[in-house]
Structure formats: structure tokens, C-alpha cells
Amino acid sequence: MSLTLENVTRMVDGQYYINQASLNFEPGSFNVLLGRTLSGKTSLMRLMAGLDKPNTGRVLMNGLDVTGVSVQERNVSMVYQQFINYPNMTVYDNIASPLRLANESETLINKRVMETAEMLHITSYLSRLPLELSGGQQQRTAMARALVKDADIILFDEPLVNLDYKLREELRQEMRDLFAQRNTIAVYATTEPNEALALGGTTTILHEGRIIQSGPTAETYHSPCNVTAAALFNEPPINLITGKMSATEVTFDDKVHFPLNADLKALGEGDYQFGIRPSHLSLLPKNDDDLEISVQVELAEISGSETFLHVRNEHFQLVLHLSGVHSYHVDEKIKIYVPTHKLHVFNGDGQLIQASSRRIEDHYHG
Amino acid sequence: MIKPYTNKAWYLVLPVFALVAFSAIIPLMTVVNYSIQDIFDANTRYFVGTEWYREILNDTRLHDSLVRQFIFSGSVLLIEIPLGILVALMMPARGPGSVVCLLVLALPLLVPLNVVGTIWQIFGRADIGLFGWALNSLGINYNYAANPMDAWFTVLLMDVWHWTSLVALLCYSGLRAIPDAYYQAARIDRASNWAVFRFIQLPKLKNVLLIGVLLRFMDSFMIYTEPFVLTGGGPGNSTTFLSQTLTKMAVGQFDIGPAGAFSIIYFLIILLVSWLFYTAMTHNDGK
Structure with a gap:
């Protein structure tokens, strides 16, 4: 499944959230969106997911126009900065929820949940409630919920911001491995150049709703196309x-x-x-x-x-x-x-x- | 350095202790004192132990009003809590509409209890009240002064009119505290509106609902003014609730001893039921 944005623009109250963005995502790719707060990372993700409709431009999936298709009819998952889990469901039920809503059989659900929990190292917490877990474990649960259903696109909206440094490095490391054998488009938004470098794949630099540069991460880092890109892709x-x-x-x-x-x-x-x-x-x-x-x-x-x-x-x-x-x-x-x-x-x-x-x-x- | 041990810190607690003593402990102990003595005049009093308690617990008047009281509070909770949630769910989240809604909802809460009673007493009259007159001209024989069912209906309606706003406002604030990402995540999961309510909104509303349930229970269990203003507890005894029975006993017949025992039992019932609600609603909260 490939995803293409064609001259996508989103305006709210006369203000450009996304301005003429064109991007292409290959199946199985890991893509980083790099930009400061309010640069349009989340807006762009919402457009990719189908949570918002672009004012102009088209969104294509496998070459098919899905611009008007709602999020429920696309196969996407999203992980947020906040740890979003169903508060009164156990970790197991939380991970199982997307499959249950898709009416999968209980044996398949069990198999998938166990596999996913295994990948994210939360097998021993399956019977707990999210609030009984640490922040890192809560976010692992949220990630498991996103990974369990084999989505075409998985969107990560600054998922590691609320975690402490050590956990961040650990999860970041695992992220690459989790996606290594998948045929999913992973999109990861971050404000930190170091995170983009650590995650590799391709990096797209966003600034004030515009795409400034996009390409393989190392190449983007080594040849920033202008002073803005150079300033954004380095800390300090x-x-x-x-x-x-x-x-x-x-x-x-x-x-x-x-x-x-x-x-x-x-x-x-x-x-x-x-x-x-x-x-x-x-x-x-x-x-x-x-x-x-x-x-x-x-x-x-x-x-x-x-x-x-x-x-x-x-x-x-x-x-x-x-x-x-x-x-x-x-x-x-x-x-x-x-x-x-x-x-x-x-x-x-x-x-x-x-x-x-x-x-x-x-x-x-x- | 070793600090010398002194008791001086206790002096700092003293004002609070005095305040609590005057506001709670002393009045309560006075009632306890009454409830275990038979007092004839300032100098003649006999210790009677638990006699008043036994008498009260076997009083059928009391049993009747206790049953009425539980039915009333139960109905109040069953109507006001779901209705309050519903109203809160339908209110706009932002914009001028939300301000208007909040103002309109807050209005009934500002009306004094006996004014609420008076409003509905007049409003419900068949001859000069719009509500009573309208019902009667629709062919419904409505007369709260003669028909116990109508009196009950009117008292319940008053309470719902007066206090549903409180539940709605509590729930509204609870709903606004749910981050938007939850709804987004649910949409991405293809969850139905019912699932969003059942698995996101309701669990997130649990804490405000706990406050709402406790407040509405305690308050409705102590209801006095509205039925008193409407029919004085009638017709017959049909809307005579616990506090009115108690008032009759204490300041009408001046049976201080039994009334003291009654007060203590009344207090313990409220405490017990509130504790039950609290425990039931928080038992699976984890840590």
C-alpha cells in the first residue's frame, strides 16, 4: 500500500495549516516528519489518516483517490503524545479492541494479542488496567493497539515526548525493529533532529505548513536544501x-x-x-x-x-x-x-x- | 543537632479542633445525650439506655416514611443521573451556545428551596396554575392536593427541575476534561457512538458521577421544604419523608428523647448508604 499526497492544502479560518504539500510514501517505509511545534506535523497526519479533509489537493492510496473517504473506512492506526487507552479495560482487552470491533474470531484475537504483547514486552501486564501501569508501559499498550490490526498506515504523533530519556531511547530502538519486516507505512512526527537521525528511513522537514525538504534521512541531514532546513535539522x-x-x-x-x-x-x-x-x-x-x-x-x-x-x-x-x-x-x-x-x-x-x-x-x- | 521534643505544635491545631468541636462534635453529642435520657425538666432526667432506640426502630410511622424516603431518593437518582448525563452530552462543547446552555442550567440552582416549592405549588394548581390547568384541560385528572400519586409526581418533578442541572454541570465539566485524542483514537478504531460512551466517556465521568450520586443521594434523603410547602406532607402521609416525621416529633410533640435517637439513626443511614455508593463505585479502581 503506497500513500501519495498531491498538492494538499488545509485551511482553517483563513489560516494555512498545510500549504501545498506533496509527498509519497512507499510501502514498508519508515518516514519521519520533522518540524517545530505548530509546523503542521499533526495536521499533515490527520490528513493522511482521513480525520480531516484537505481543502484542495488529493490523497491517493495505491493510486486510488481516497480524499473523501473517512477514517473509519481507511485502515490506519495512530499513536498519540498522550497515552490513549480505554481506561476501564485491561491491557489485554485494550489491545484486542480494534480486532473485536472488526469482528475477528476469538482465537485469532488471542493469537494476535499475545504476539503483539510479546513484541512490546508487556505480556506480564495483560490483566492490569492502564492506570496501574507506568507511562512507558501505557504507551507500549497504546502502540500494541496500533500494531495489532495490521493497518496500512501507522501514524506516530510524537509518541515518546512524555516519556523519560531512558525509556525514549529504548522504545526508539525497538521501533525500527518492529517495522523492519512489516509492509506498513510508518509515519513518525518529532520535533527533535536527533530522533529523526536515530530512526533513519526518510525525513520530511516541515515549516509553517510547508514541506521544505524530503528525502532519505542521512542525505537530508548532510545536504539541507536551504538555511531553514539546515536550522531545523540540527540541535542546536x-x-x-x-x-x-x-x-x-x-x-x-x-x-x-x-x-x-x-x-x-x-x-x-x-x-x-x-x-x-x-x-x-x-x-x-x-x-x-x-x-x-x-x-x-x-x-x-x-x-x-x-x-x-x-x-x-x-x-x-x-x-x-x-x-x-x-x-x-x-x-x-x-x-x-x-x-x-x-x-x-x-x-x-x-x-x-x-x-x-x-x-x-x-x-x-x- | 538534636531538637528538643516539645508539645507546642499541638497549640497550632487547637483553633481547628475548637472549630470542629463547636460545629460538629458538640451538637452531635448533645443529640446523643438526649437520645439516651428521659428528660422532664432542667433538673429531672433519667438515664434510659437504648429504650428510645428500641421504640424508634419499632415505630411503624417511621418505617413507612423510611420506605417512602428510599423510594424517593432511588427515583431521584434513577431520573437525575441519566438525564444529567444526557443533557451534558447534548450540550455544545464551545462557542456562544455553550455559554447560553450553562447559564440556563445554572438558573434553577440559584432558586431557594421554598421558592421552588411555592413556584410548583402555584404552577400545579388546577384553577390558577398553568401546569395543572393545562393537564386538566387535556383530560388528565391532576390534583396534587387530593391524589397521592399526583403529589409524588409533583415533588419528583420539582426535584428533577431543581437539581438535574447540578448533575449536568458536573458531567459537562467531566466531558470537557477528556482529551480530543480519545475520540480520534475511537474513530480510527471504528468504534460506535455507544462504544465511545461506554468505554471512554462513562469511565472518564466516573469521578464526577461519584460526586453527583453522593450529593444527590444525601440531599434528596434529607428533603423537607418542597413537600412541606406543597402539601405539608400530604395528602394523608403520602409525601411525609423522614425529616418531616423527625421535625414533627422533635418540635411538634417535643419528644426530645425519641427524636434524638431518630436523628442518630437517620444520620447513620445516610452515612452507611453513602459509604455503600462510594465503595461500589470505586471498588475496581486499582491502586
Whole structure:
């Protein structure tokens, strides 16, 4: 079963929720929708499920127009951010409910429920009520309900947001395995770039109701099509510096100069925006051609075993994503190093001209 | 550092203790005191043990009003709870319509009890009351002053008119607290409207319904004003409920001893039935 959205638009009270979205989902694919809150992820999922009708555009399933077909007549499942289970049914009955509503035989139901519970490791809780379970177990139950009925499309609307970090990693890991042998279209909405990277498959970047970029996750990550995509698909957002390129060198804000390398030489003179991922900036030079910039520390955010170091000079601000815990004083003067071959180059309108060179792929670490 | 042990904290509890004592314990103990003595005047009193209790428990007047009382409260619950749920389900969730509905529903709750009695007493009269006159001109012989069934019907109608709003408002707030995702999930599961009600709305309404059932039970079990204003408990004794029997006994005949025993038993019945409702509605709540 393949799903296609053709120029789908949804407007509510004169406001675009989804604006001219076209997408194609292959059977058996795992698709991530990445975007900030209110970017239209949920609206897009509702259109795919048939919970809402698009104002214009068509939804096709296997080439058949299903735009007007209601959700009850499509074969979809959905898992939500909240843990949605029938409150006074046991876990077993909850998982069995979609099959019971489809009038399946009790032996088949039993077999399917046991299989699904097994996959999601909730076999020992089958006789409990949802409220007697932990959040993770409740969400596993909700996922089991979605998986038990062999839907054509399974939609996950930020299902792991309300879970703690450890459970999130665990479930995320299992998700890929659960879908490995299925012929279902899985769609997974998230606000977190790291989650998209961990889940793989394809990633679609949404922003203000528009699809900005869509493609295999790794490719989308490595060549963001414009500055918005680059900013959305990195946490913290990619650093952008405006600069001028002459025949021999690049100048950042009339201040910092560095000679062109072979990749940049091909682009020609002019004004560009340069993007550099926070994780590629470092405190020590790693390559011979690294650009040294003197900056002042503004803030060092420590998150777990990582540090987000916010620095500035007179012209621009940068964020460094460093592993390990580093402490700095405000206004401390330090030097940072920019690997010039890791620069993404965007034109004045923010469109990607050249993605960062991937010649030292071994150095890449997330 | 080891803190010295003092009893000073008890002084902080004292105001609450005094308040509860004056508002609950002392009045209740006074009644207990009356119920185990035969008092002739300020200086002449005899301890009678459980005699008043035995007398009360064998009083047929009381048995009759107790039976009436249970039938009345049962009917009130059976009508008002489902009706309240129904009204709440039909109310619009948002928009100006919901505000209008809420206001209209809240109105009866603001009317004092004896005003409700008076309204229906006049409204139901066959000669000058619109309701009574309309029924009679439709050929239905309706007269609450003469026919016990009509009197019952009128008292029930009054209570339903007055208090269904409370149940409806409680349920309405309960329904609004159900996240939209539940309904969406049910639609995706192809659940029928009945299944949505049975497996999502009703379980989610359980807590507000518990409050509704308890409030309506306790309140209807103590009903006094409406039947008193309507017919004074008549015709005959047909709408004489427990509190009216008690009032007659305590301040009419001034039988303080039996009335004290009656009060205690009355109180214990309400406590027991409320506990039964509470236990029945929460027994499978898990932890």
C-alpha cells in the first residue's frame, strides 16, 4: 500500500495549516516528519489518516483517490503524545479492541494479542488496567493497539515526548525493529533532529505548513536544501555567518579572512551565507586549514555530558556543541577553530549552493 | 543537632479542633445525650439506655416514611443521573451556545428551596396554575392536593427541575476534561457512538458521577421544604419523608428523647448508604 499526497492544502479560518504539500510514501517505509511545534506535523497526519479533509489537493492510496473517504473506512492506526487507552479495560482487552470491533474470531484475537504483547514486552501486564501501569508501559499498550490490526498506515504523533530519556531511547530502538519486516507505512512526527537521525528511513522537514525538504534521512541531514532546513535539522540550530567570497579568500563580516579551498573556489565570487554545525566547531585545531577565530564566552550550557558554548565577537554569535563538561567564565576570551571544509554554503536567498565536503567522513560523529 | 521534643505544635491545631468541636462534635453529642435520657425538666432526667432506640426502630410511622424516603431518593437518582448525563452530552462543547446552555442550567440552582416549592405549588394548581390547568384541560385528572400519586409526581418533578442541572454541570465539566485524542483514537478504531460512551466517556465521568450520586443521594434523603410547602406532607402521609416525621416529633410533640435517637439513626443511614455508593463505585479502581 503506497500513500501519495498531491498538492494538499488545509485551511482553517483563513489560516494555512498545510500549504501545498506533496509527498509519497512507499510501502514498508519508515518516514519521519520533522518540524517545530505548530509546523503542521499533526495536521499533515490527520490528513493522511482521513480525520480531516484537505481543502484542495488529493490523497491517493495505491493510486486510488481516497480524499473523501473517512477514517473509519481507511485502515490506519495512530499513536498519540498522550497515552490513549480505554481506561476501564485491561491491557489485554485494550489491545484486542480494534480486532473485536472488526469482528475477528476469538482465537485469532488471542493469537494476535499475545504476539503483539510479546513484541512490546508487556505480556506480564495483560490483566492490569492502564492506570496501574507506568507511562512507558501505557504507551507500549497504546502502540500494541496500533500494531495489532495490521493497518496500512501507522501514524506516530510524537509518541515518546512524555516519556523519560531512558525509556525514549529504548522504545526508539525497538521501533525500527518492529517495522523492519512489516509492509506498513510508518509515519513518525518529532520535533527533535536527533530522533529523526536515530530512526533513519526518510525525513520530511516541515515549516509553517510547508514541506521544505524530503528525502532519505542521512542525505537530508548532510545536504539541507536551504538555511531553514539546515536550522531545523540540527540541535542546536546550525550557525550562520554571512561572508564575501573574492577570487582568493573568504571574508566573514569584513573581519576574518581565510583562503579558498578547492571546493569553494568552484563557486565564484559574491556574497554568501556560510553554515557550520555547532558540533563541527572545536576548541583545538584539528586540520591544517582550520580557521582560527577569537571570541568571547557568553554562556556555557551544560546538558548531561555535553556543553553548549555560546560565544560571540563583534560581528556574529556562534554556538559550539562540545562533548564533555567544560566550564567557562562569562567574557572569557578564547579561540575556536572552524574546519573550513565543513562549511555549508548558501546564497543570499538562503538556498543551498554547496553542502559541506564529506571528504573526511571518519571525523563525522553526529 | 538534636531538637528538643516539645508539645507546642499541638497549640497550632487547637483553633481547628475548637472549630470542629463547636460545629460538629458538640451538637452531635448533645443529640446523643438526649437520645439516651428521659428528660422532664432542667433538673429531672433519667438515664434510659437504648429504650428510645428500641421504640424508634419499632415505630411503624417511621418505617413507612423510611420506605417512602428510599423510594424517593432511588427515583431521584434513577431520573437525575441519566438525564444529567444526557443533557451534558447534548450540550455544545464551545462557542456562544455553550455559554447560553450553562447559564440556563445554572438558573434553577440559584432558586431557594421554598421558592421552588411555592413556584410548583402555584404552577400545579388546577384553577390558577398553568401546569395543572393545562393537564386538566387535556383530560388528565391532576390534583396534587387530593391524589397521592399526583403529589409524588409533583415533588419528583420539582426535584428533577431543581437539581438535574447540578448533575449536568458536573458531567459537562467531566466531558470537557477528556482529551480530543480519545475520540480520534475511537474513530480510527471504528468504534460506535455507544462504544465511545461506554468505554471512554462513562469511565472518564466516573469521578464526577461519584460526586453527583453522593450529593444527590444525601440531599434528596434529607428533603423537607418542597413537600412541606406543597402539601405539608400530604395528602394523608403520602409525601411525609423522614425529616418531616423527625421535625414533627422533635418540635411538634417535643419528644426530645425519641427524636434524638431518630436523628442518630437517620444520620447513620445516610452515612452507611453513602459509604455503600462510594465503595461500589470505586471498588475496581486499582491502586
